[in-house]
Amino acid sequence: MVDQAERLRELVKNQTQTQSARVIVITSGKGGVGKTNLSVNLSIALLKLGSRVVLVDADLGMANVDMMMGLVPRYHLGQVLSGEKRIEDVITRGPLGLKIIAGGSGDYHLANLNERSLEFCLEQLNDLEKNTDIMLIDTGAGISQNVLKFVLAAGEVIVVTTPEPPALTDAYGIIKVVASARPSLPIWVVVNMIRDNHEGKQVMDRLSTVSKRFLGIDLLNIGFIPMDPNVPKAVKEQQPFVLGHPRTPAAQNVFQIARNLLERSTNRESSGGGGFFERLLKGKFR
Secondary structure (H helix, E strand, C coil), X not given: CHHHHHXXXXXXXXXXXXXXXXXXXXXXXXXXCCHHHHHHHHHHHHHHCCCCEEEEEECCEECCCCHHHCCCXXXXXXXXXXXXXXXXXXXXXXXXXXXXXXXXXXXXXXXXCCHHHHHHHHHHHHHHHHHCCEEEEEECCCCCHHHXXXXXXXXXXXXXXXXXXXXXXXXXXHHHHHHHHCXXXXXXXXXXXXXXXXXXXHHXXXXXXXXXXXXXXXXXXXXXXXXXXXXXXXXXHCCCHHHHCCCCHHHHHHHHHHHHHHHCCCCHXXXXXXXXXXXXXXXXXX
């Protein structure tokens, strides 16, 4: 395990020396599938494996990444948009020093940014990419303008779903939108709350078959997360379960997902060249 961790740290170091940050957007077709919980715990796992990580809460107006870690950020992106603060001022430090950009909660105007405001927000975030190995961006659920703007400019996307039919239907819906707009975008899938690996494999096979047949794309299986009573317990404790309950099945699987991401780094040329925010602001999606 020590040798593997050291090898992953060396991989991170080599990527840092040669490339800009790896920007991974985590999204879902519907709420309640554990997307934000995965974002928080995956960030911590990647940090523990040696990556410099920034977690951006892009569920603008309905943000709750900070709540899941028991944090009370003094500032958020809304204050950057209003000109009150610089992007450096709104960075909150979470567990193990994780850098977090809060999205703001209960703000109607932040949840419904016009094109100009959204692009200004992204311009402010641009500098963070330069001093980061991996930037994880937790979006809202669904296919709103705010969500798709982030998703379609990402280097990679993780779609989170559960085995329930409504979740699968909505997951396929967002995969379809992404595949139509930008077919070259690598799409990872995490199946959450599975009863066992057999169920996870069945769900993944079903999604992969439909996506290949009707959309002409290959989904990438990055891992499963089992149902685990320690997960809702950790949410109530406002502590990431990879820290509070590190030996539980869910935590171990999240660490495996983190290792898979580091070992299976996708070809960034497929992202269209340039950094995430450069692509986003130029609308360079294909």
